[in-house]
Amino acid sequence: MKQLKMLHFMCFAVLIFFLLALPASAGENVGLIAQVYGTAGEELGGLEAEDTLIITDLGSPAGSYVYLDDFYAEFYGNGLLYTKNLLLVQNPRNSPLWFAFFDKNSGDCVFIEVSYGEVEGISYQVTENINFEELAADESSRAEWNTKVAGKVFKGREFAIVTIANAWATGDLDYELMQCLELHNHFCPGVSSGYVLANWVEENYPLEDGVSYTVFSCPVWCKEDVFIKRWDATPGTKGLWVSDLTGEEKEALGGSPAGIFVVTDKNAGTMQAVVLSFDFSPVNEGCGAQEGDPTWVSKYLMDLWMMDKDNWDGIVSEIAVIDIDEATLNEMKQAASNPYVVLGLLDEEEQQTNIPFLSFLGVLPELRLET
Numbered sequence: 001m002k003q004l005k006m007l008h009f010m011c012f013a014v015l016i017f018f019l020l021a022l023p024a025s026a027g028e029n030v031g032l033i034a035q036v037y038g039t040a041g042e043e044l045g046g047l048e049a050e051d052t053l054i055i056t057d058l059g060s061p062a063g064s065y066v067y068l069d070d071f072y073a074e075f076y077g078n079g080l081l082y083t084k085n086l087l088l089v090q091n092p093r094n095s096p097l098w099f100a101f102f103d104k105n106s107g108d109c110v111f112i113e114v115s116y117g118e119v120e121g122i123s124y125q126v127t128e129n130i131n132f133e134e135l136a137a138d139e140s141s142r143a144e145w146n147t148k149v150a151g152k153v154f155k156g157r158e159f160a161i162v163t164i165a166n167a168w169a170t171g172d173l174d175y176e177l178m179q180c181l182e183l184h185n186h187f188c189p190g191v192s193s194g195y196v197l198a199n200w201v202e203e204n205y206p207l208e209d210g211v212s213y214t215v216f217s218c219p220v221w222c223k224e225d226v227f228i229k230r231w232d233a234t235p236g237t238k239g240l241w242v243s244d245l246t247g248e249e250k251e252a253l254g255g256s257p258a259g260i261f262v263v264t265d266k267n268a269g270t271m272q273a274v275v276l277s278f279d280f281s282p283v284n285e286g287c288g289a290q291e292g293d294p295t296w297v298s299k300y301l302m303d304l305w306m307m308d309k310d311n312w313d314g315i316v317s318e319i320a321v322i323d324i325d326e327a328t329l330n331e332m333k334q335a336a337s338n339p340y341v342v343l344g345l346l347d348e349e350e351q352q353t354n355i356p357f358l359s360f361l362g363v364l365p366e367l368r369l370e371t
């Protein structure tokens, strides 16, 4: 009897503990996100659906996913829309949790970094006007922003936030490009060129039923993240093979090779290696950037220029289109292979003489084969 009473008491105690603990922990989460929205709303004078873009890495930093439900409750509670008012960028797991609230009407941007977990609260907060026209207006406005960039006013995310927010404010930033920026976490001419290339490939070798792309991203630059997002061409699913080229090899391929896009059509039973180049010179000439411009100016102008599909003619070209088979494709994937050499577009001897160290060790692979 005594034991039963004891058991009842213990159950009661456990119940009370949970009743006290649960609302407290849930309350803390709601508190942090509500605090972030409240601060941003106050600084910007409201969060109008017409004018607001939120950029955040919520979900990427370790354990930050627990705030996602609260975040979306506030987000939709403010009448904001997923495809209109949000860019959820990917960051490394050890990144801080941050939010940028941009108001396109005023050009003001509230940048907030928070601490979360045991101690919750806003740990850093700043409001800056980031309207590109004003930042880039003259020498003194540029110098002023350069100083703020050097001082990491947005904790090192100045370039990403200024380019994404201003491009979004034009109303011409394609949502499917925004989805690529979520993965790439910044907006640069490299990712823009990937978008142009992806559209070119889809237009000329349509991604119809039974068609898939295997990309040899060689040489590598920011463009590859577009192929991952758009075609699910991930390294893990063997859709993307990444390696680099030497300056001499690039020259031998015409100066601006972008990669090899292998188009496999299961229904037709065909496999073609489409070798493409991407020429940045029309972009540099057309975008209006001047020599001596800070990179945040020239790169943004290049992005703006490439956002306009009318400017895409002539920047992507075919270096070669070669019918291949499964065995050739497998050879291109091997670690020791240069896919351009496999396709016969680069001379193996030439490639070896470009890498003296490997030429010196050139005898080793033969020895290995014999053993």
Ligand SMILES: [Zn+2]
Pocket (backbone or CB within 6 Å): 184, 186, 187, 188, 190, 191, 222
């Ligand atoms: Zn980039």
